[in-house]
Amino acid sequence: MMGASTHWGGILMQVRITKLRLALAASVCVLGGVAIATLLSPLAGSALATAGQIVNVSDPTASYTARVDSSGALKTAGLDAPTLPRLPFNSSRDVKAGIGIRVLGPTSATVALTDLKIANDLRNTGARLVALNEYSAAAPNTSCSPVRHRYLGYYDVPARDSIHANFETPLVLKPIGFGDAWCLAVSVLVPVSDNNYAVSLSVGGYVPSGLFFPSQRSTRPPQSGAAPRKR
Numbered sequence: 001m002m003g004a005s006t007h008w009g010g011i012l013m014q015v016r017i018t019k020l021r022l023a024l025a026a027s028v029c030v031l032g033g034v035a036i037a038t039l040l041s042p043l044a045g046s047a048l049a050t051a052g053q054i055v056n057v058s059d060p061t062a063s064y065t066a067r068v069d070s071s072g073a074l075k076t077a078g079l080d081a082p083t084l085p086r087l088p089f090n091s092s093r094d095v096k097a098g099i100g101i102r103v104l105g106p107t108s109a110t111v112a113l114t115d116l117k118i119a120n121d122l123r124n125t126g127a128r129l130v131a132l133n134e135y136s137a138a139a140p141n142t143s144c145s146p147v148r149h150r151y152l153g154y155y156d157v158p159a160r161d162s163i164h165a166n167f168e169t170p171l172v173l174k175p176i177g178f179g180d181a182w183c184l185a186v187s188v189l190v191p192v193s194d195n196n197y198a199v200s201l202s203v204g205g206y207v208p209s210g211l212f213f214p215s216q217r218s219t220r221p222p223q224s225g226a227a228p229r230k231r
Contacts (some may be wrong), residue, residue, distance in 0.1 A: 005046045007083050015145045021222055029130060037146075037203075039123075051219070052142070056107050056109055058193035077178070078080035078118055087206055087207040087212070088205070089204065089205065089206065089207070089212070089214045090202060090203070090204040090214075091103070091104060091202070091203055091204075091214035092200065092202040092203075093200075093201060093202065094199070094200055094201070095130075095188050095198055095201050096184055096188065096196055096197075096198045096199075097188050097189065097190040097196050097198055097217055097224075098187065098188060099187045100133065100135065100146065100185045100186075100187060101185060101187070101188070102144045102183050102184070102185050103139075103183075103184045103185065103186055103203060104173075104183060104184035104203065104214060105144060105181065105182055105183030106139070106140060106141040106142060106177055106181040106182065106183050107181055107182065107183075107210070107211070107212045108139055108180065108181045108182075108210055109174075109207055109209065109210025109211055109212035110172065110173070110174040110207070110208050110209045110210055111173045111205055111206075111207055111208075111212055112170035112171070112172050112205045112206055112207075112208055113167060113170060113171040113172075113173065113203055113204070113205040114166065114167055114170050114171075114204055114205045114206065115164070115165060115166050115167065115203070115204045115205070116163075116164075116165045116167075116201075116202070116203050116204075117159075117162065117163070117164045117165075117200075117202040117203075118130050118155055118157050118162060118199055118200070118201050118202075119157075119162035119199060119200040119201075119203070120157045120158065120159060120160060120162065120199050121195075121197035121198060121199060122160050122163055124159055124160070124190075124194060124195050124196075124197050124199075125159055125194055125195060125196055126159055126190070126194040127156055127157060127158050127159055127191070128153045128156075128157045128188055128189070128190065128199050129154055129155070129156055129157075129188070129189040130154060130157060130186055130187070130188050130199065130201070131151075131153070131154040131186065131187045131188075131189075132151075132152040132154065132184065132185075132186055133146070133149060133150065133151055133152060133184075133185045133186070133187065134149070134150040134152060134176065134182055134183070134184060135147075135148075135149060135182060135183045135185050136148040136149070136150070136175055136176035136177060136180040136181070136182040136183075137177075137180055137181070138179055138180060138181075139175075139179055139180060139181035141180065141181040141182070141183070144183035144185060146185075147177075148176040148177050148180065149176075150176060152171065164179065169172070170205060170206075172208075184203070186201060192220070199225060
């Protein structure tokens with residue numbers, strides 16, 4: 001038990017403070033603090049909810065960070081999402097021996113080739129070498145002039161056989177020069193003294209941009225195969 005004395009109106013007063021009284025006073029202070037904190041906590045929570053929180057979602061293996069754009073969409077910076085194929089097509093024609101025979105075009109569109117099929121006629125006794133080239137010149141380039149030229153590769157097609165190739169990475173064709181129109185041209189080499197029956201050539205893909213109207217269109221999925229070789 002503790003005591004304290006004070007003067008009140010010239011009279012000496014003595015107040016006795018017991019341990020029980022101290023404990024009660026401390027309890028009142030604690031309860032008062034809890035009540036004040038309870039009253040203030042919704043205000044603090046509302047302020048935090050109004051301001052929001054900044055959260056960064058990142059890839060630890062690469063420098064890709066997700067952010068919310070002005071429209072509210074969550075997007076990843078540093079990584080371009082792949083564009084879905086548009087306007088799938090398939091175009092076919094028969095090609096005999098010759099140089100620079102047009103297969104596609106002329107066009108100024110961007111075209112992505114995904115599959116190619118070359119079938120050697122059963123009546124041919126020898127293999128066929130089929131080379132692929134892109135010819136580009138000032139639009140409209142109706143004659144498919146090779147003012148600018150891009151060699152794409154070649155295939156050896158055995159006698160009485162065919163090749164069906166699927167390009168895991170699409171073969172993208174577009175104007176080589178500004179204001180150009182391009183054509184896909186093939187050259188077919190035939191062994192001496194062999195028959196000259198046409199090979200059947202079919203190309204498929206899609207059009208990422210521009211206008212392109214092949215002779216035929218199809219949604220037939222490509223099959224696995226080999227990429228063209230280059231000398």
